[in-house]
Amino acid sequence: MKPEARYRPLLALYPRDFRQEYGDEMLGVLMADPRPGVAQTFDVVRGALAAHLRGLETGRSRAARVVQIFGAMLLFALGVRRVAGVAIRWATGADAGFVPHLPALDWARPVVWGVVLVAGVVGWRWLGAAGAAVGLAAEIVVPFQSYVNAPATVLYAYWIIVASAVVLAATLVAEGGGPMRPRGGWLVAAAGVLLVSQDTFMPYQVWSSGSAALHFAVQLIVMVVAAPALVVAALVRQEPEVRRRLLVWVAPVLITVPLVQWGFGGLIAFNMAHTDVTHYLGPLQWAALVLVPVATFVAVSALDRRVSAGRPRARRAVAVSRRRRPDK
Amino acid sequence: MNEPTFLILTALAGESRHGYAVIEDVEQMTGGRVRLRAGTLYAALDRLRGEGLIEVDREEVVQSRLRRYYRLTGAGEQSLQTETDRLRAQATIAEGRLRARRTNFGGATA
Numbered sequence: 275m276k277p278e279a280r281y282r283p284l285l286a287l288y289p290r291d292f293r294q295e296y297g298d299e300m301l302g303v304l305m306a307d308p309r310p311g312v313a314q315t316f317d318v319v320r321g322a323l324a325a326h327l328r329g330l331e332t333g334r335s336r337a338a339r340v341v342q343i344f345g346a347m348l349l350f351a352l353g354v355r356r357v358a359g360v361a362i363r364w365a366t367g368a369d370a371g372f373v374p375h376l377p378a379l380d381w382a383r384p385v386v387w388g389v390v391l392v393a394g395v396v397g398w399r400w401l402g403a404a405g406a407a408v409g410l411a412a413e414i415v416v417p418f419q420s421y422v423n424a425p426a427t428v429l430y431a432y433w434i435i436v437a438s439a440v441v442l443a444a445t446l447v448a449e450g451g452g453p454m455r456p457r458g459g460w461l462v463a464a465a466g467v468l469l470v471s472q473d474t475f476m477p478y479q480v481w482s483s484g485s486a487a488l489h490f491a492v493q494l495i496v497m498v499v500a501a502p503a504l505v506v507a508a509l510v511r512q513e514p515e516v517r518r519r520l521l522v523w524v525a526p527v528l529i530t531v532p533l534v535q536w537g538f539g540g541l542i543a544f545n546m547a548h549t550d551v552t553h554y555l556g557p558l559q560w561a562a563l564v565l566v567p568v569a570t571f572v573a574v575s576a577l578d579r580r581v582s583a584g585r586p587r588a589r590r591a592v593a594v595s596r597r598r599r600p601d602k
Numbered sequence: 603m604n605e606p607t608f609l610i611l612t613a614l615a616g617e618s619r620h621g622y623a624v625i626e627d628v629e630q631m632t633g634g635r636v637r638l639r640a641g642t643l644y645a646a647l648d649r650l651r652g653e654g655l656i657e658v659d660r661e662e663v664v665q666s667r668l669r670r671y672y673r674l675t676g677a678g679e680q681s682l683q684t685e686t687d688r689l690r691a692q693a694t695i696a697e698g699r700l701r702a703r704r705t706n707f708g709g710a711t712a
Binding site: 292295296298299300301302303304306307309313314318319320321323324325438 | 620621622625634637640641642643644645647648664667668669670
């Protein structure tokens with residue numbers, strides 16, 4: 275078999291954009307190298323695998339660092355919101371007999387996400403990763419404590435669990451290189467302030483009077499309109515390449531909304547209608563909860579690579595001067 | 603910075619080179635100890651380009667095949683200088699301690 279015929283199938287293992295960029299060059303180098311054999315094959319296969327993994331994780335990249343900072347900022351705000359909500363009701367309802375219930379994990383979550391946020395801004399990757407791992411564990415443990423009595427608690431908190439997992443993954447692959455202040459950080463910070471203020475609108479008197487309409491109106495405006503709008507505005511301010519990659523990271527979190535709504539709406543409705551019988555999640559449903567966000571990430575990442583492959587790679591095009599020189 | 607990266611940047615510090623020329627230069631620099639393979643080389647080149655440490659200098663077609671020359675960028679030069687300083691500082695410490703060790707033990711080796 276000719277060397278070219280041997281190496282072409284191996285190069286086909288690489289992602290398409292990598293192959294388009296380097297395939298011809300690599301083939302030339304492989305054919306010039308007088309060391310054919312298993313080690314050469316192994317090296318090419320290993321390189322192809324690494325290129326795919328880099329594509330899936332979208333690189334040890336700037337986008338991942340932005341995900342870490344923005345994600346930790348929002349998770350920190352959600353953690354503070356829980357504490358602030360209890361605090362405001364305690365302050366306004368202590369005389370009326372309100373007894374605050376704030377388990378240690380509720381205190382721990384904002385602290386941990388605050389550490390992840392600071393680590394992301396300063397550039398301490400391992401502190402950030404350790405913090406994000408603890409944060410993810412806490413976000414999983416808290417809703418699971420109520421699973422036996424109210425399985426829907428896990429489903430309601432599911433997007434937060436996925437968001438925490440995304441922040442952990444991003445932290446592990448984020449670029450280093452010192453402090454970072456991402457564009458539009460103040461917009462995400464403003465979204466965080468809105469989230470925190472949402473529950474502090476609920477002094478004890480309003481909270482205990484069952485003014486559900488007011489509560490839901492505030493929740494709807496803040497959670498569905500205002501805070502997401504600020505986050506979208508921050509995403510729009512990113513560089514085009516970073517912005518596209520941010521969408522890859524956000525996709526697994528977004529998919530949890532229709533997944534829970536349409537995939538588990540029946541289970542939630544049944545449990546709400548039947549107080550005497552509780553339906554729990556089955557193995558396939560657990561598998562769907564784990565696999566759907568992962569598959570979404572992989573699919574959107576592949577789509578992003580495909581879109582990128584169709585465009586000139588900006589970073590590649592910068593300094594290519596096509597002066598011809600004699601062959602060496 | 604791992605050794606292949608350091609060696610690739612060093613190879614490109616001298617002049618712009620194409621992929622196979624980098625492999626040959628690295629082999630020559632290390633007295634044959636390190637001979638990069640294509641998979642390793644191009645994974646590193648792609649990463650270094652992404653980090654802005656190297657860039658494409660020019661392209662040419664040789665025997666109907668693309669040959670691309672890479673060169674060090676300003677950031678690459680700075681990164682290589684930083685790593686070189688770090689390695690030199692460590693080597694100086696190691697050398698000093700070895701010298702002191704030989705003095706303390708009257709030249710005897712353990």
